[in-house]
Amino acid sequence: MTNKVKIAVDAMGGEHSPKKIIDGIEASLNFNKNNHFYLFGEKNIIEKSLDEKKDLYKFCEIIHTKDKILDDESPLTAAKRGKNSSMWKAIESLKDKQTDIALSAGNTGALLVISRLLLNTIEGISKPALAALWPNKNDMNIVLDLGANIECSEKNLSDFASMGSALFKSLFEKEKPKVALLNVGLEEIKGNEILKKTYSILKNDKIKNFEFCGYIEGNQIMNGDVDVIITDGFTGNIALKTAEGTATFITNSLRESLNKLSMLLSYKSLKRFKEKLDPRKYNGAIFLGLQSPVVKSHGSTDFFGFSHSINVCNKIVKGNLIKKIESHLITVDV
Amino acid sequence: MTNKVKIAVDAMGGEHSPKKIIDGIEASLNFNKNNHFYLFGEKNIIEKSLDEKKDLYKFCEIIHTKDKILDDESPLTAAKRGKNSSMWKAIESLKDKQTDIALSAGNTGALLVISRLLLNTIEGISKPALAALWPNKNDMNIVLDLGANIECSEKNLSDFASMGSALFKSLFEKEKPKVALLNVGLEEIKGNEILKKTYSILKNDKIKNFEFCGYIEGNQIMNGDVDVIITDGFTGNIALKTAEGTATFITNSLRESLNKLSMLLSYKSLKRFKEKLDPRKYNGAIFLGLQSPVVKSHGSTDFFGFSHSINVCNKIVKGNLIKKIESHLITVDV
Numbered sequence: 191m192t193n194k195v196k197i198a199v200d201a202m203g204g205e206h207s208p209k210k211i212i213d214g215i216e217a218s219l220n221f222n223k224n225n226h227f228y229l230f231g232e233k234n235i236i237e238k239s240l241d242e243k244k245d246l247y248k249f250c251e252i253i254h255t256k257d258k259i260l261d262d263e264s265p266l267t268a269a270k271r272g273k274n275s276s277m278w279k280a281i282e283s284l285k286d287k288q289t290d291i292a293l294s295a296g297n298t299g300a301l302l303v304i305s306r307l308l309l310n311t312i313e314g315i316s317k318p319a320l321a322a323l324w325p326n327k328n329d330m331n332i333v334l335d336l337g338a339n340i341e342c343s344e345k346n347l348s349d350f351a352s353m354g355s356a357l358f359k360s361l362f363e364k365e366k367p368k369v370a371l372l373n374v375g376l377e378e379i380k381g382n383e384i385l386k387k388t389y390s391i392l393k394n395d396k397i398k399n400f401e402f403c404g405y406i407e408g409n410q411i412m413n414g415d416v417d418v419i420i421t422d423g424f425t426g427n428i429a430l431k432t433a434e435g436t437a438t439f440i441t442n443s444l445r446e447s448l449n450k451l452s453m454l455l456s457y458k459s460l461k462r463f464k465e466k467l468d469p470r471k472y473n474g475a476i477f478l479g480l481q482s483p484v485v486k487s488h489g490s491t492d493f494f495g496f497s498h499s500i501n502v503c504n505k506i507v508k509g510n511l512i513k514k515i516e517s518h519l520i521t522v523d524v
Numbered sequence: 525m526t527n528k529v530k531i532a533v534d535a536m537g538g539e540h541s542p543k544k545i546i547d548g549i550e551a552s553l554n555f556n557k558n559n560h561f562y563l564f565g566e567k568n569i570i571e572k573s574l575d576e577k578k579d580l581y582k583f584c585e586i587i588h589t590k591d592k593i594l595d596d597e598s599p600l601t602a603a604k605r606g607k608n609s610s611m612w613k614a615i616e617s618l619k620d621k622q623t624d625i626a627l628s629a630g631n632t633g634a635l636l637v638i639s640r641l642l643l644n645t646i647e648g649i650s651k652p653a654l655a656a657l658w659p660n661k662n663d664m665n666i667v668l669d670l671g672a673n674i675e676c677s678e679k680n681l682s683d684f685a686s687m688g689s690a691l692f693k694s695l696f697e698k699e700k701p702k703v704a705l706l707n708v709g710l711e712e713i714k715g716n717e718i719l720k721k722t723y724s725i726l727k728n729d730k731i732k733n734f735e736f737c738g739y740i741e742g743n744q745i746m747n748g749d750v751d752v753i754i755t756d757g758f759t760g761n762i763a764l765k766t767a768e769g770t771a772t773f774i775t776n777s778l779r780e781s782l783n784k785l786s787m788l789l790s791y792k793s794l795k796r797f798k799e800k801l802d803p804r805k806y807n808g809a810i811f812l813g814l815q816s817p818v819v820k821s822h823g824s825t826d827f828f829g830f831s832h833s834i835n836v837c838n839k840i841v842k843g844n845l846i847k848k849i850e851s852h853l854i855t856v857d858v
Contacts, residue, residue: 325773326773327773327776337708340708340715340716341716372762374671374674374757374758374761374762381674381758382674382675382758407761407762407765408761408762408763408764408765408766408767408768408769409765409766409768409769409772410765410769411766411769412769412770412772412773413769421762423708424708424715424716424759425758425759425762427708427741427742428706428708428741428742428755428759428762428763429742429762429763429766430742431741431742431743431744432742432743432745432763432766432767432770433742433766433767433769433770434742434743435742435743435744435745435746435747435767436746436766436767436770436771436774437770437774438743438746439659439660439661439746440770440771440774440775440801441774442661443797443800443801444778444797447793447794447796447797447800448790448793448794448797449793452789452790452792452793455786455789455790456782456786456789456790458786459781459782459783459786460781462781463777463778463781463782466777466781467774467777
């Protein structure tokens with residue numbers, strides 16, 4: 191057990207859980223055996239899935255909870271009535287330092303609210319943010335905030351720069367990640383007042399753990415020129431979902447344009463194309479800025495996608511994310 | 525000349541002008557011969573392009589201007605020094621009612637500033653907005669604002685709903701277009717204060733020329749469920765450019781994944797795919813809310829894309845856009 195990463199898993203959240211969760215844990219063992227899973231949820235149901243894979247028992251511990259958060263529940267209702275839910279108990283184990291990181295494929299809003307209720311923010315950070323991996327021409331970058339905060343001050347955005355860089359370093363081991371602010375133009379005078387103030391803070395900051403590259407526009411997110419892209423939660427959420435919608439639209443158009451024969455003839459190429467863009471490889475949004483990290487898997491991903499979010503959890507803990515954030519906070523006078 | 529749409533064309537703006545402009549005019553005659561073009565620019569250069577297509581002379585009139593706005597000029601510099609430029613003179617002809625609509629493939633920022641300087645806004649509208657066509661599953665919809673206004677009030681967004689609907693009706697002849705507000709969630713309580721106020725204005729408005737469908741998220745822009753999507757210029761610009769970047773990324777990935785043989789074997793299907801998504805068919809952003817409409821063609825489009833923006837100009841004038849906007853203004857108490 192020593193040195194193993196202790197992952198608190200909400201085993202009841204998301205579609206096809208807990209089966210997907212158990213299958214995901216099994217798949218994750220192919221690239222990493224150094225995790226121990228604390229499975230929060232209905233004991234009988236979890237055991238039924240585990241009994242088919244008895245080898246997994248040595249990597250898992252079940253903590254029975256009689257309740258769960260529903261996917262369509264409002265976050266506040268969930269937080270009010272959900273104290274005995276698998277999600278709540280998983281996050282509570284983090285608070286009590288019994289686990290290192292929490293992972294759920296359940297209700298995103300509820301996860302954000304319950305995490306904020308139970309966990310303190312890192313000293314100096316006023317708003318935590320939701321970060322995710324985004325594919326680009328070279329490999330992937332990180333974008334935050336993706337929806338935790340509708341409105342952000344220059345202090346919040348500067349925090350995001352420092353937290354996002356710490357996350358990038360934990361996941362990809364790069365010394366000085368390149369950071370940019372998402373804006374509607376590249377010139378220093380573009381954008382709203384908050385962006386201009388953030389620009390001047392990031393440009394002048396001395397202790398920073400990243401290289402500030404100024405503004406980028408929406409069409410440059412996937413260019414691969416920067417590692418961490420900073421935006422408020424409103425804009426980030428719209429950008430992320432617009433990109434998802436565009437990707438779906440184009441791949442559907444492609445499918446409709448190809449007839450059966452050319453599908454067959456290009457089978458291997460199309461498979462290569464699909465694998466390259468497989469959203470399951472980018473699964474796992476990270477709730478950053480709390481004293482313990484919380485990871486959100488897509489609710490509708492399958493076991494393979496879930497195994498990738500387990501991998502993200504492992505890298506975050508092994509990479510000492512929280513320490514990295516704490517040691518690189520930007521001081522902003524506001 | 526009677527009943528012809530009089531289009532003021534900035535013949536010097538954008539890449540490969542005026543050749544692209546002249547070729548675009550020629551291509552536009554295939555679907556519409558009811559336009560008359562007032563070509564503003566360096567007479568000698570325009571004539572050189574026209575001399576190769578003498579048949580076009582009867583559709584065109586050249587108005588010599590000795591200056592032009594550069595693509596990389598700052599909008600304010602351009603507006604200050606550009607009074608003898610092809611762009612300025614084209615818009616001035618609108619102001620003087622010599623033409624019905626202006627079209628330029630030049631510097632967007634300069635076009636917005638010069639248009640606002642020379643043309644009055646429609647009475648009751650405080651901010652004009654930039655609208656564009658966006659492909660969707662069924663055909664296309666309109667999104668605005670795409671960058672003319674970084675910050676928008678509920679009054680501005682409500683105006684956009686009414687102007688966007690008038691534009692959609694002019695272009696696609698639909699009685700009551702479906703309008704939605706771009707947001708980070710579908711529930712009435714989501715989003716910032718301005719969006720919530722706009723929601724309640726649009727929900728309660730009685731004289732409206734559209735059907736209000738509430739909020740939509742970024743991944744639904746291309747679903748084809750609504751016709752007009754309303755957002756502030758900051759968010760709209762980020763969404764548009766993120767969609768462009770995603771489309772480029774995916775089509776490049778596809779190209780890299782296909783080997784030469786499968787490219788050859790799927791040639792016809794890929795051609796069909798490319799045609800369906802051809803951005804040139806959606807070329808032409810419309811600056812709405814001024815007493816005369818101004819259309820912006822993409823600077824880097826070719827003659828075919830430019831011919832589509834000519835078509836947009838024709839439909840806007842024939843569809844009585846400005847009258848439609850004037851007769852459906854929403855009264856907002858702010």
